Amino acid sequence: MLSVQDVRVYFTDNGKVARALDGVSYEVRTGETVCLVGESGCGKTVSALTILGIIPQPPAKIMGGRILFDGQNLLDLGEREMEKIRGNRIAMVFQEPMTSLNPVFTVGEQIRETIMIHENVSEKALRKRCVQLLKDVGIPSPEERLKDYPHQLSGGQRQRVMIAMALACNPDVVIADEPTTALDVTIQAQILNLFRELQRTRQMSLLYITHDLGVVATIADRIYVMYAGIIVEQGDTAHIFHDPRHPYTQGLLASLPTRTKRGGTLYTIPGAVPDPAYKPAGCPFHPRCQFAIESCRIEFPGMCDYGEGHVSRCPVLYERARPPHGAA
Amino acid sequence: MKKGDRHTPPHTTGMQEGPLAPRESRWQEFWRLLRRNRLAFVGLVIFVAFFLIAVGGLALTSGTKPVFDPAMVRLQEKLRPPLSEPRLEDLRPAEIPTLGIYLLGTDDLGRDVFSRMLQGAWVSLTVGFVAVGIAVLIGIVMGGIAGYFGRNPVRVDHILVVFIVSVGAGLLMGGVFWAGGVLLVIGCASVLVQRWWKKARGKQSVPPVIRLLSQETFSIDTLIMRFVDIMLCFPVFFLILTVVALLPASMYNIMIVIGMTSWMGTTRFVRAELLSLREQDFVTAAKALGVRDWRIIFRHMIPNAMAPVLVSATIGIASAILIEAGLSFLGFGVPPPHATWGNILSDGKRFIFDAPWLTFIPGCAILIVVLAFNLFGEGMRDILNPKLRERY
Numbered sequence: 252m253l254s255v256q257d258v259r260v261y262f263t264d265n266g267k268v269a270r271a272l273d274g275v276s277y278e279v280r281t282g283e284t285v286c287l288v289g290e291s292g293c294g295k296t297v298s299a300l301t302i303l304g305i306i307p308q309p310p311a312k313i314m315g316g317r318i319l320f321d322g323q324n325l326l327d328l329g330e331r332e333m334e335k336i337r338g339n340r341i342a343m344v345f346q347e348p349m350t351s352l353n354p355v356f357t358v359g360e361q362i363r364e365t366i367m368i369h370e371n372v373s374e375k376a377l378r379k380r381c382v383q384l385l386k387d388v389g390i391p392s393p394e395e396r397l398k399d400y401p402h403q404l405s406g407g408q409r410q411r412v413m414i415a416m417a418l419a420c421n422p423d424v425v426i427a428d429e430p431t432t433a434l435d436v437t438i439q440a441q442i443l444n445l446f447r448e449l450q451r452t453r454q455m456s457l458l459y460i461t462h463d464l465g466v467v468a469t470i471a472d473r474i475y476v477m478y479a480g481i482i483v484e485q486g487d488t489a490h491i492f493h494d495p496r497h498p499y500t501q502g503l504l505a506s507l508p509t510r511t512k513r514g515g516t517l518y519t520i521p522g523a524v525p526d527p528a529y530k531p532a533g534c535p536f537h538p539r540c541q542f543a544i545e546s547c548r549i550e551f552p553g554m555c556d557y558g559e560g561h562v563s564r565c566p567v568l569y570e571r572a573r574p575p576h577g578a579a
Numbered sequence: 580m581k582k583g584d585r586h587t588p589p590h591t592t593g594m595q596e597g598p599l600a601p602r603e604s605r606w607q608e609f610w611r612l613l614r615r616n617r618l619a620f621v622g623l624v625i626f627v628a629f630f631l632i633a634v635g636g637l638a639l640t641s642g643t644k645p646v647f648d649p650a651m652v653r654l655q656e657k658l659r660p661p662l663s664e665p666r667l668e669d670l671r672p673a674e675i676p677t678l679g680i681y682l683l684g685t686d687d688l689g690r691d692v693f694s695r696m697l698q699g700a701w702v703s704l705t706v707g708f709v710a711v712g713i714a715v716l717i718g719i720v721m722g723g724i725a726g727y728f729g730r731n732p733v734r735v736d737h738i739l740v741v742f743i744v745s746v747g748a749g750l751l752m753g754g755v756f757w758a759g760g761v762l763l764v765i766g767c768a769s770v771l772v773q774r775w776w777k778k779a780r781g782k783q784s785v786p787p788v789i790r791l792l793s794q795e796t797f798s799i800d801t802l803i804m805r806f807v808d809i810m811l812c813f814p815v816f817f818l819i820l821t822v823v824a825l826l827p828a829s830m831y832n833i834m835i836v837i838g839m840t841s842w843m844g845t846t847r848f849v850r851a852e853l854l855s856l857r858e859q860d861f862v863t864a865a866k867a868l869g870v871r872d873w874r875i876i877f878r879h880m881i882p883n884a885m886a887p888v889l890v891s892a893t894i895g896i897a898s899a900i901l902i903e904a905g906l907s908f909l910g911f912g913v914p915p916p917h918a919t920w921g922n923i924l925s926d927g928k929r930f931i932f933d934a935p936w937l938t939f940i941p942g943c944a945i946l947i948v949v950l951a952f953n954l955f956g957e958g959m960r961d962i963l964n965p966k967l968r969e970r971y
Contacts, residue, residue, distance in 0.1 A: 305866045309730065338868035345867070350860040355882045365868045416868060 252456050253302070253341070253424050254278040258316030258326075260294075260301055262527075263309065269527035271297045273480040274316070279424060284450055284457040286467045286488075288503075289477030290524050295460045296346075298477075299426045303343060304333045320424070339369040342417035346429040348409035352401035358385075358412050359397030365419040384415040389445060407438035411445070418449065424456045431466060443469055464507055468492060473560070476500050479525055479535040486561030496555070496563035498540045534564070542567045612962040619958020625951035633704035636697030646677055649698040649918050653689035658934045660684050661692075684936045686926060692940060695918035699941070702919040703948065706834050706903040707896040713838025714899075715892050718845025721803050723876045725846065726853025729800030736773065736792040740766050804850065807843045815840050816902065820911060828914045833906060837899050844891050852884030886963035893956035897949040904945050920945050 260272040272294045279285045287295050300306040302318055304325060318325040320341065325333070345351040353361060362381045366372055372380070378397075385393030388411040401409055410430060417425055427446065431439040447470060450457045459470055467474060467488070474491045476484040476499065484497040495501045502520040522539035525531055531538055537547035544567055554562050555569035563569070613620055639646040655669045661684040665676055676691050683692040747762030819836050826832045856862060857880070865875050906912035907921025915922060920941040927937025 300863075303867050305863060307730075334869045334871060336869070337866070338870075343864070343867040345860055345864050347860050351864040353861045353865070353879050353883070364870070368869055413864070416864075 252279055252281045252283075252320070253458070254317075254319040255298065255302065256317045256319065258298065258301060258318060259314040260297055260306065261312050261314050263312060264528075267528040270480050270530060271311070271527055272301065273530075275477070275480065275482055276316075277475045277482060277485065279456045279458050281423075281456055282450075282454045284447075284459060284470055284472045286471035286474045287458065287460045287477060288462065288464065288467055288474055290462060292524055292527065293477045294480040294527075295462075295477055296428055299343065299428050299458070299460055302426065303337050303341060304328070304330075305337070335369070338365055338417075338422070339420045340422055341424045341426065342420070342422040344410070344413050344417045344425065344427040344430045347433050348406055348413055348430075349433065351413055352409055354401055356400075357397065358399050358401065358404070362397075362412070362416050362419055365416050369420045380419070381415075384419055385412070387418070387449070388412070388415045389441075390415075406434050407441065410434060410438075410442055414442075414445065414449070418453070421453070422455060424458060425450075426458045426460070428460045429462070430459075432461070432463070439466070446470060464503060476503070479530055480527060481535065481564065483536065483565070484561075484563040486557075486563075487559065490557075490559065490561040494561075496557055496561065496568055497536075497565045498542050498568065499536050500563075502539075609962060613958065616958045616961060618954045619962070622951040622953070622955030622958060625947060626955055629700065629948050629951070630704065632697070633700040636699075637701040640694055640698040640701075645694075647691065647694035647697055649690060649694040650916050651690060651694075653685070656681075656685055656689040657687050658685060658930060658937075659689075660934070661936050661940075683940050684934065686923070686934075686937055687930060692923065692937065695923055696920070696940065696944060698918045699920040699923060700944075702830060702913055702917070703900045703903060703945075706830065706837065707900045707952075709834040710837035710841065710899040710903075711892050711895045713835060714842040714895060715845050715888060717838070717842035719849050719881060719888065721807075721842065722846040722849025723853060723881060725800050725803040726850040727857060727872065727876045727880070729798060729803075729850070729854070731799050732795035733797055733799055733802055734792065735794045735796060736769070738796065739792070740769055743769070800850075803846070807846050810840070810843050813840075816905065819902065819906065820909070823906060823911045828911065830913045830917075833903060833912060837902055841895060841899065844895070845888055848887045848891055849881070849884055852887065853880055856880045856883055887960075890956050890960040890963065893952055893959060897952035897956070900945065900952070901949055904941075 254276075255278065256276050257274045258272050258276070259270070259274055262269040262271050275294065275298055277285065277287070287298070289295050297306060297311070301313065302320075302325065306313075313326060316326070320336070325336070328336070352358070356364075359378075359381055362384060363377055366377060366380060381397055382393045385396055390396050390408060390411050396404070396408070401412075404412065410433075414430070430446070431442050434442060443466060446457065446459070449455070457470075459466075461467060471488045473487055474485065475482050476491065476497065478499050484491065484495065484500045491500060492504065495504055499520070502518070505518040506520065508517060520539055525535060525538070531548075533546075533548045533550055534540070534543070534552045537543040540547065542565070547567065552564045552566055554564055555566055556562050557569075613623065640649050651674060653670065653674050656665060659665075659681050661682065663681050663684065665679070665681060667675065676693075678693070681691060681693070683696060686692055686695070743762050744766035747759045747764075747766055750756075750759030750762065753759070818840055822836045822840075823833065826836070853876070862875060862879065865879050870879070903912060903919065904921035904924070907919040908925040910922070910925065912921055913919045924938055924941040924945075927934065927941070931938050
């Protein structure tokens, strides 16, 4: 459905070059939920904005790669053609429901605009669809909420409206960029359930970007773990959670609080995320990695296949690994 | 079916939730705050009264047989003070003032000052509104472009095309049709060729001429904002005087000239607002939904940037009225016999000791209207700016 292939996006700022995306590849198949996991600043959002072609250029510059959607390369399309895809075939839900809605228009006007841009619908049908959308995302008394301004809604309701806007034209792919981060935990659970349900009933593909592994566990079919602008590990949810094969993924999972670890100190990955303008040579994770060997400093690690779609970018662990999934 | 209906619990149809914020529309809130700000409210009242008087004045003083004739000359009744009775024995029936009294006196030609003030009110109103309308329009477009597209660079070929087209247009207007036409066609054709080139171009290397042409020079923001700075360098009033001296005197020219010389403030406001709005999530969200750039600027961002623009527009009306009055006073304004507050004042200044009302009445009218607009504008700024709002 949507396939990102070796995309490189560099930011230039005063002569410094920050390699935000350094050859990222992932794919989202039809009707599948894919999670993109990683720390802040590892390039998750940049990759989403690049798919939609709304990354500000300059400062960003797309240095290479392809984004295939329905057989066409989105990076080759002109502005007009992209406008037809944005919101219509690929839609996005943003992180901050507080600021992602325009404060001077009512909710109804904003949903209506999305449909009006892409489709030719009569006034009456338009209204009906807006109401139906709000109903679908679980907003009570939708007719009245249509007349509300964003500031009259709560955070969770606003995020529901954002989701309704994203769904307005029945997109094939929805990109959700940390849609629950700004919400409190109970609302988070509701929104997650909503996503799961919508994804199931509408058979859409969902690219879910988050740093919250708890969320990932509930929602993902497959997971891509990102670190410093590259994918370090990818695989099914079960494989990633139960048998992580990259030191970074292992560190992330180890630093999660669990019931058994109660009271103890949580594990932390030593060091900090590298400045994207001064990334270490070789494996970008090696300064923080407990398994690092000499060659990690020099060689950029290749992908090591463990079978069943589970791939990790750590040759060191691959060497000392147990046999691949299939062979056991 | 029936059974199903009965089993549907009533509360599932509409889960009523209390309103999350006080149900007060923006206008209701604006009105409530305005009522509390007394000076601004007075300003608004005067503004509305002035508006009604001006519109009424137009209706009553125009046409072939106006109710109040501002051009009716009665030499035998010149320089009568306000509220004086006409000497009926000297007047023909047509010359008797409609109110039966010279409400605001008469001038040196015996024309009724009240009628002339009515006529002048319409001039002030239209000049104020149209001039500011033009200024705000230019300001929003220029500020919108500078704020939204500001980072985009201007290339050498852009400058060349603009140069060729403007020289061509200049020659056309100057009467050199042949050369002007050719230049215009060259200019337009080069734009089309460029488009085609952009589409047809593959990845092959570009010749050095093209590379020179597509050399980036400065940003659009620099272009527009430096132009604003240049415009602000001129003392506006003298710039207007110069232009008005060159153009035939008419009300429309004055409106246009005032409008064309007072858009800079609005441009700066709009640009500043858009620079901060551009980074807002809802702009990115609108882009992600496939909204076009121009629609984002004018439909999504400008309404969010309107508050300071409205304030400066209201105050701008006051200064436009003042400039018009000043021009009329100097004799560069709306040509006589059409009355404006400025030329009533200017005609009256010769008789300032014999007939002080001829200067005081238009003077006070200008003062009150300008003050009212300023007060209303300032009040609106306080109300529309949430940071200043808490004081009330």
